[in-house]
Amino acid sequence: MAIYLAGVLAFAVGIAITIALHELGHMLSARVFGMRVRRYFVGFGPKLASVRKGHTEYGVAAVPFGGFCEIAGMTANDYVTDEEAPYAMVNKPWWQRVAVLSGGVAVNILLGLSIIYSVAVASGIPNPYADHTATVGEVTCTSDQNPETGELEPCVGTGAGGEAGIRVGDRILAVDGQDIEDFPQLAEEVAEKPGETVDFRVERGGEISEVPVTIDEVTRYTTGGEPFAAGSVGLVSQPIEDAVRQFGPVEAVGATFALTGQMLEATVEGVLSLPSKIPGLINAVLGGQREEDSPMSVVGASMIGGELAERSLWDVFFMMLASLNFFLALFNLVPLPPLDGGHIAVVLFERIRDFFRRLNGRGPGGPVNYEKLMPITYVAAAALISLGGLVLIADVVNPIRLFG
Known part of the structure; x- marks a missing residue:
């Protein structure tokens, strides 16, 4: 039991670090392009502690499974002082804004790649070249x-x-x-x-x-x-020949990218199938069978991490953490506010709109008014919160168990 609980805690910490590094990706890319970062917090909810360095407040909040990076002028509706205006995101070129909004996704992809490469060299990964016919x-x-x-x-x-x-x-x-x-x-x-x-x-x-x-x-x-x-x-x-394979440091590079491509493809399919999983989750909450491929919350994933640690399946433990990074990356690219993909979609809309305005001899249309997007934001946020709550309840009352 002690090993199981340690595994649960270790995976939960891994998730917290993953989210913190996602937000760090936004902060570092914002700094590269001279944007003003007001706050960088690990966690959300009530503030536990913080320190100010320069123009940025760094802090820790009560609930560790989250975080945020506040950049001055992320939208045209954000208040920006005269002193902050030259460093506001909304006043930067469109491609820099997209790069910053994609910074967290890039970090998650790099984390997943690094984990897979390490496991490939240390113990072995699912062989991306194996014949699964x-x-x-x-x-x-x-x-x-x-x-x-x-x-x-x-x-x-x-x-x-x-x-x-x-x-x-x-x-x-x-x-x-x-x-x-x-x-x-x-x-x-x-x-x-x-x-x-x-x-x-x-x-x-x-x-x-x-x-x-x-x-x-x-x-x-x-x-x-x-x-x-x-x-x-x-x-x-028939057993798959060489299904799991350990690679040398050089050949592991190609194998890592090949397996990452397969995992990203599967992750895209998983993200797209999320709405179809909702009836199954409701059924699981009501006492029905919990499908093994149904979505999991932080709680459910950490519980599986505990099972893997209890059986010393550390390679699977870390591969699951890599998969989580890929899910977080691609899920954040869904073009709905308040996700990163929603903000990126707005920037690209502005770019495309201004292109056609130039063709008609007109000037740029200016930043999108986010107040007009608030109904969409509220609906998307409510849907995400509801889905998260449903998954959490399912993980508590009817968790997925790998080993019975």
């Missing part, structure tokens, strides 16, 4: 799930895959025209089609053919004990 390692029978043990019932014979002629070593490329990237995706596609006859695109010995498979219908159970029909074909994945 759904390759059959065993052809077996299909059976129902035992509702008491959760295990599959004993069975004999051959399942739908074997009856259709699929063999060990076959590579499944597609199901009914839907490309299959790996075995988990194959299992997911099959589970959704009990009793249906579908075409498997199979590669064998370099030759590709379409194999019709009538998927067996089996009984599975939810975590609440409710039975449901699922599809099964009796195929078991």
Whole structure:
């Protein structure tokens, strides 16, 4: 228990440091372009302590999972003194404003890269060059799930895959025209089609053919004990060769960028799928099954960090922290105020608007009046707070557990 709690605390501290460094990215980039930084705080809520150096107040607030960097004149509606005017963000070139607004995102990306590189050299990372094609390692029978043990019932014979002629070593490329990237995706596609006859695109010995498979219908159970029909074909994945690999200092550079690209792509998909996860979160709060890929709060992520620390899975611990940095970076680029992406969108709008004004022989239109954006800001902020509260409640009453 002591190791678990230490892991929870360590991951929570890692999150706090991540957020603090995100805000530091804004502050340092603002300083590079001669902007006036009024305040840099780690945490939010009531101020615990602060010190003033030059024009900047540095402080710590009561709630550590947050922070902010206040730059003079971030918008045209911010009050700026005559002395601050030359250093106000709103009076700087558009590209400098975008660079400063992107400073936190850049730091998160660099942090993620640094973590992945360190793990790649020290212990090993998921091999970005490994072949994840759904390759059959065993052809077996299909059976129902035992509702008491959760295990599959004993069975004999051959399942739908074997009856259709699929063999060990076959590579499944597609199901009914839907490309299959790996075995988990194959299992997911099959589970959704009990009793249906579908075409498997199979590669064998370099030759590709379409194999019709009538998927067996089996009984599975939810975590609440409710039975449901699922599809099964009796195929078991072949272990992925060299799935996790340690790299040398030089070759780890390329591997780090390759894996980062894959993780960023998955993160984009995760951010885009957030709205679709809300019904599942509500169901989890009400006692239903909590999906393993559902969003997590700081609390939930720290709890998983504790589980990983308890089992000395430090490489996974740090890879999860890298993934968190990528999520924070890309989520902040969503073009809605009050996120960084919302402010960037305003600056780019001003730039595009002024371009067309010049084509018409007119002067610049001036900074956007943020008061007109307040309804959007309030709605977006309320949605983010509501989502955050829902995720937090789900993590408390029905947390995700990696090890049961």
